[in-house]
Amino acid sequence: xxxxxxxxxxxxxxxxxxxxxxxxxxxxxxxxxxxxxxxxxxxxxxxxxxxxxxxxxxxxxxxxxxxxxxxxxxxxxxxxxxxxxxxxxxxxxxxxxxxxxxxxxxxxxxxxxxxxxxxxxxxxxxxxxxxxxxxxxxxxxxxxxxxxxxxxxxxxxxxxxxxxxxxxxxxxxxxxxxxxxxxxxxxxxxxxxxxxxxxxxxxxxxxxxxxxxxxxxxxxxxxxxxxxxxxxxxxxxxxxxxxxxxxxxxxxxxxxxxxxxxxxxxxxxxxxxxxxxxxxxxxxxxxxxxxxxxxxxxxxxxxxxxxxxx
Numbered sequence: 001x002x003x004x005x006x007x008x009x010x011x012x013x014x015x016x017x018x019x020x021x022x023x024x025x026x027x028x029x030x031x032x033x034x035x036x037x038x039x040x041x042x043x044x045x046x047x048x049x050x051x052x053x054x055x056x057x058x059x060x061x062x063x064x065x066x067x068x069x070x071x072x073x074x075x076x077x078x079x080x081x082x083x084x085x086x087x088x089x090x091x092x093x094x095x096x097x098x099x100x101x102x103x104x105x106x107x108x109x110x111x112x113x114x115x116x117x118x119x120x121x122x123x124x125x126x127x128x129x130x131x132x133x134x135x136x137x138x139x140x141x142x143x144x145x146x147x148x149x150x151x152x153x154x155x156x157x158x159x160x161x162x163x164x165x166x167x168x169x170x171x172x173x174x175x176x177x178x179x180x181x182x183x184x185x186x187x188x189x190x191x192x193x194x195x196x197x198x199x200x201x202x203x204x205x206x207x208x209x210x211x212x213x214x215x216x217x218x219x220x221x222x223x224x225x226x227x228x229x230x231x232x233x234x235x236x237x238x239x240x241x242x243x244x245x246x247x248x249x250x251x252x253x254x255x256x257x258x259x260x261x262x263x264x265x266x267x268x269x270x271x272x273x274x275x276x277x278x279x280x281x282x283x284x285x286x287x288x289x290x291x292x293x294x295x296x297x298x299x300x301x302x303x304x305x306x307x308x309x310x
Contacts, residue, residue: 002022002023002024002045002309003024003025003044003045003046003065003067003309004024004025004026004027004043004044004045004046005019005024005025005026005027005044005045005046005047005048005070006027006029006032006037006040006041006044006046006047006048007026007027007028007029007030007047007048007049008029008030008032008037008047008048008049008052008053009030009048009049009050009051009052009072010030010050011028011030011048011050011072011296011297011300012293012294012296012297012298013028013297014294014297014298014301015048015070015072015297015298015300015301016028018297018298018301018304018305019301019304022301022304022305024045024046024304027044034052034053034059037053037059038058038059038062039062041059041062041063041066042062042063042064042065043065044063044065044066045065045066045067045068045309046066046067046068046069046070046304047059047063047066047068047069047070048069048070048071048072048300049069049070049071049072050071050072050073051073051078053078054078054079054080055069055078055079055080055084056080056083057080057083060080060083060084060087060089066087066089067089067090067307067309068089068090068091068092068304068307068309069084069089069090069091069092070092070093070300070303070304071091071092071093071094071300072093072094072296072297072300073093073094073095073098073287073296074093074094074095074098074099074102074151074152074202074287075093075202075203075230076091076093076202077202077203077204077230079091090307092300092303092304092307093300094295094296094297094299094300094303095150095151095152096151096295096299097292097295097296097297097298097299097300098287098288098289098292098295098296099151099152099154099155099287100155100291100292101286101287101288101289101291101292102152102155102156102200102228102286102287103152103155103156103158103159104159104289105228105254105282105285105286105287106156106159106198106226106228106252106286107156107159107160109226109228109252109254109280109282110139110196110198110224110226110252111139112252112280113224113226113249113250113251113252113278113280114136114137114138114139114224114250115134115136115137116133116134116135116136118277118280119133119134119277120134137249139160139163139164139165139196140163140164140165141164141165142165142166142195142196143165143166143167143168143193143194143195143196144157144160144165144166144167144168144194144195144196144198145168145169145170145190145191145193145194145196145197145198145223146167146168146169146170146182146198146200147169147170147171147190147197147198147199147200147201148169148171148199148200148201148202148229149169149170149171149174149177149182149184149200150171150174150200152200152228152229153169153171153182153198153200154179154181154182156198156200157169157179157181157182158181160181161180161181165196166183166193167181167182167183168182168183168184168185168189168190168193168194169182169183169184169185170184170185170186170187170189170190171184191218191219191220192220193220193221194219194221194223195221195223195224196223196224196225196226197219197223197224197225197226198225198226198227198228199211199226199227199228199229199233199234200228200229201229201230201233202229202230203229203230203232203233207230207233208232208233209232209233209234209235210233210234211227211233211234211235211238211239212235212238213235213238213241213242215238216238216239216241216242216247216248217247219247222246222247222248222249223247223248223249224248224249224250224251224252225239225242225248225250225251225252226251226252227251227252227253227254227255228254228255228286228287229255230255231253231255231256231257231258231259231284232257234253234255234257235257236253236256236257236267236269236273237268237269239251239253239279240269240272240273240276240279243276243278243279248278249278250278250279250280251278251279251280252279252280252282253279253280253281253282254281254282254283254284254285254286255284255286256281256284259283259284
C-alpha cells in the first residue's frame, strides 16, 4: 500500500477508484469538518479537496506524514504554497479539467451582455416589447483582450476563434506564447485596443485587488468586462464606478470579492450590484459543469499516478 488519502470534499468517485487502483487506501468523507480533519490528518499521506477550507500551517503541522495535497480545481489559493514547499509536500491541481467549462462560460456571458439577453428576457416576461432598447453588438471585428494566458485564457481564446474577433493577450509571467488563437501583446496594447476584457489569472498577493479604479481608467474604449478568475482580484465598487462613467458597457461576474450568503448581502456595494442592469452574475460556476466534475478528478488521478511517492 502506498499510503492513505483523505477526501474531505465532494469529488467525483473516479478519483477514489483510480487512487485505490494505484495502491492507496482512500477514505471518502465529504462531510468531515475541519476540526475532525485536524484530529485525523496525522494518519494520512494525502488530502484531497475543492474549496471546503484552507490547507494552512495549522493543518500542515497536524499532518506529519502528509506528502501531497490534491486540489480538485484550477487554483491553489486556498493552500499555503510556501509552507508546503518548506515541508516538501507536493501540490497537484487540475486546471486542464475545467478549462473548457470556463472558456464556454465566458463566451456565454459575453454574448449575453452584448445582446442584452437578461434585460430583454425580463422585459418580454413583463409585457414590454422594446426592440430598439435591446439592440445588440456583434462580436465580429472587435478586439478581445485576455489577461493571463494559461489553461483558462487559452481555452477562452480557442472558443472565440469562430467569431471573427482579434484576440490579444497579456501574461506577466510568460513570453513567446502567441499561437493560432491569440497574439501576445503588452499591457499598453491591451488598454489601447480592447473592446472586451476577460480575466484569467490566479489569486496571489500581487493580483489581489489588482483591478481597481485606476486599472479601468487607462482603457481607451468602453469595454465589456468578464471575470471568471477569482473575485478578490477585482474591486467590485471599481466595476460599478466604471459602469456609471460609461467605461464598462456591461460586466459578467462569475466571481466576487465576497461570496455566499448572508455575508455577500452585507457588503456596501451589494445593493448597487444587484440593481445594475448592466451586470450579469453567476455563483462561481464557470468551471463547474457536469463534465468538468469528472474531468477534474481524472486529471488529479493522472497527476497522482505521476507523483514520486515512496
